[in-house]
Amino acid sequence: MALTGNGINELLTLEGLAGGASPLHRLHPRAKLLATAAFLVTVLSFDQFALGRLIPFIFYPAVLIPLSDTPFALICKRLVVALPFCLFIGLSNLLLERQTALMLGGFALSFGLLSCLSLLLRACLCVAAVLLLVAVTRLSELTAALRSLHVPAIFVTVLEMTYRYIGVLWGETGSMLLAYRLRGGRAKGVDLRHAGSFVGCLFLRSVDRAERVYAAMRCRGYGGGALFLQKRPFSPKDWAFCALIPALCAVLRLVDLGELLLRLLGGV
Amino acid sequence: MHMADALLSAAVGGTMCAASAAAIGYSVTRIQKDELSEKKVPIMAVAGAFVFAAQMINFTIPGTGSSGHIGGGILLAALLGGYPALLTISAVLLIQCLFFADGGLLALGCNIFNMGVIPCLVVYPLLFKPMLRRKTSLAAIGAASVLATVLGLQFGAFAVVLETQASGITELPFSAFALLMQPIHLAIGLVEGLITAAVLGFVHSMRPEIMQSAIEGSAIGGGVPLRRVLLSFGAAALIVGALLSLFASAYPDGLEWSMERLAGTTELELKGGVLEGAAGIQGATAFMPDYDFKSPEEEGSPLGTSTAGVVGGALTFALAGGTALLISAVKKKNRGAKATA
Known part of the structure; x- marks a missing residue:
């Protein structure tokens, strides 16, 4: 009898992905861990209506997921697990907060809609970031980093x-x-x-x-600690990644990219 | 119930991570005092894997679907002891978060607190153990498991409400949210409690020494239960206090009510000094001390309150999507070239 439950398949899929050889796989696990943490903290530091400010963060998964050969479909699967409760909270916001935030053409957008959409976007971003981390890092590497x-x-x-x-x-x-x-x-x-x-x-x-x-x-000689631990030094690439992602997050936290883009286009 | 990252603000998530890290650190020191700690590691790990394996079993409960919460905190605490159980649950939650997207990474602190610290370090030593200290009959085990599981889940669900509200994510009024969460988790708690009772009853009849050694907290020399109770009281009070003070800054009106509710049921000392001290600790441990709960009006509407904001957002969105497509196209092409070469 085949094992029931698709949980084990999910584990195996991720383990297979983590064995890949993309540029992201080769980075130091600690660098990836720190970058993920920086991304999560920045995304979650916006207030609940900050839809416009959250959108630029899509670049993180949009660039890194194809770079790391992670299938997009996997994210959708994981969202099914994470979304229901977020959806419930988001929809309750949509129903409870009906004050108009802005007019777009003939439509009035309410604060509730803004917070609902930003909550869903936030959920997608966070799920994608965590998935990305485990899809390019083996658990043994992660635990070594820990x-x-x-x-x-x-x-x-x-x-x-x-x-x-x-x-x-x-x-x-x-x-x-x-x-x-x-x-x-x-x-x-x-x-x-x-x-x-x-x-x-x-x-x-x-x-x-x-x-x-x-x-x-x-x-076989086990004595409680880790028997094998490959120490690998931080390479310049690791340092670059480790500095770049948090720096970009900080910039996006401070600068409204959407507005900047508009202003640039307006100037042309 | 696993909280997702999206339901939290960075400040609440960070604070709870710090609180849970402290609880884990404390548990580690307690376990390491135990001479048998090294021997306990494989059993702790197996108990963690057991939680995953138990989820695979489909119970035919009339009217309900899954049974995802079988490996509840109380069950593990009764089998392993409170401190080892906390480590096991933390490991389980981390794996669930990383590999199954069940709960977020920054929300891990909250989840460990709600589903680990509350049942293992608060409810188990203060309710479950005392109930079984005198005698461990089947009836006593049943009553203790149901009561402890229900209570643990009620506190956990309430903590979820507090954390979500303190993050300022939901528009649901506090009372409505709580009224929604508590009854649902009462039902879940009853079912889980009954299964916990049945499992513990079986284990007790087969191997009475397993639960006995967990209750006695094996090899930590007798005569310390009072100190342990006081310590866990203190830790819980500090942690809950830190959370409440966060909550207080967001909803001054809700505080009295929630304090009365928490203090009334757990008899925690939360007034005056403790709360103020906790606020200080919270200030020191918070991830982003200067991040506080401003109303959206104060911060200025983030979307620019204009059509321009929407257009800018859409542009960024399109640009990001274009980048993703471009990279995958280039990658595919490279792969194709490699395959033909």
């Missing part, structure tokens, strides 16, 4: 191992579900009455598995 940023080692280890165990436990759950289905008259899901023993059993099997894996790791 270690070098002095995130507690025990937390980073838990993070790495959790990620690695997902596939293992997914298989364990798959075989349990198969057994349940075969003996339970091919029921579609697990009956709620059996939820406790099913999930509890899964947990106990997981713990047993963890103990076996841990014993095996100890036998």
Whole structure:
């Protein structure tokens, strides 16, 4: 039986993408992490009606996503997860705030519409930025960056191992579900009455598995820390990227690009 | 409920990241005091992966769909202990945010606080543990799990409301938003609580030592529960205080009400000194100290309140789209050239 749930496929897709070889993949993970953080903070520092000021930030995903060979379709898929609640808040703004902000032709645009659109744009930008980060960086690189940023080692280890165990436990759950289905008259899901023993059993099997894996790791010399850590220095390219993105964000935070563009066009 | 980045302002997101980082740091020091900490790491990691695996199981709950919240904070805290559970949940949330777009990266602080710190470091030690300290019968486990899960989710949902309101993103009035969120999460909490109770009951009957060692906080020498309770009280008060003081600057009227509500149920000391001290800490830890909540009128309408603004925005949009198309076209061409060469 194939594994149910498309979550594992998503993990595999991203892992495949992160193994690519675009210019972005080759950058230092810490540089990418800092650039992403700068982008997120800048985008979120605008107030809720700042639709016009947010639009220039589309350049970040618009330039970097094709550069990194990340399929645009992946972003749409991820937006499906992130959008519903944002949409709810956005629509409630649309309904509750009806004061006219500006007239465009014959149409009156309300503040609610502005905040709704800017909320959705914000959601797209943030989702795209995070996707971009994981699509060009392997988790092992990310965790190495976290270690070098002095995130507690025990937390980073838990993070790495959790990620690695997902596939293992997914298989364990798959075989349990198969057994349940075969003996339970091919029921579609697990009956709620059996939820406790099913999930509890899964947990106990997981713990047993963890103990076996841990014993095996100890036998192979594992001592709690990271065994292999490729230290790679910051290259000039990394420095450039690390400086460029936050600088551009700062400029866009201070300068209204749309207005500037208009003024330039008007001057011609 | 995972918050997305778009629902937060940078100030609230940054503050909550700092608060959650402090809670994680504190948990790490507590775990490292434990001699068995190294041995606990694989179990913590497996418990995290277990959350993902449990999401794969389709429970047939009449009338509702998914069961995405099975690996709730209380369940993990009961199985691992509060501090390890917080680390596990943080790792799970980080993976969900990075690989499944469930919750944002800057919103991670909020999500860890709402779904990790509140159940693991507040509700678990203050409600769940005391309820089971005397005896761990099946009935006691059931009552404690349902109560703790419901309460944890209620606080978590309320924190979501506070954080969204403090970010100034929504036009929903505070009370309406809260009235919407709390009942929904009451229902979710009841279902999750019952499943948690069933799972814990099963684990208890099979391997009673797992929960027992979590409750005793294994190998941290006896006689410290009071200090631990006081410490977690203090940390929670500071963190909640920092949040409330943020909230207070945005909505002075809502503060009294929300304080009464929070203080009435958790008995936290939030008046006077603590709140002022928290405000100072918040000022020092905030990502952008000078970023405060101005009304849109004060800042001047950002879209230029004119058609020109719209045209400028559309132009930028078109330019960005054009750039994206151009780059992909060039890339495709290069790839084609490489393939034929």
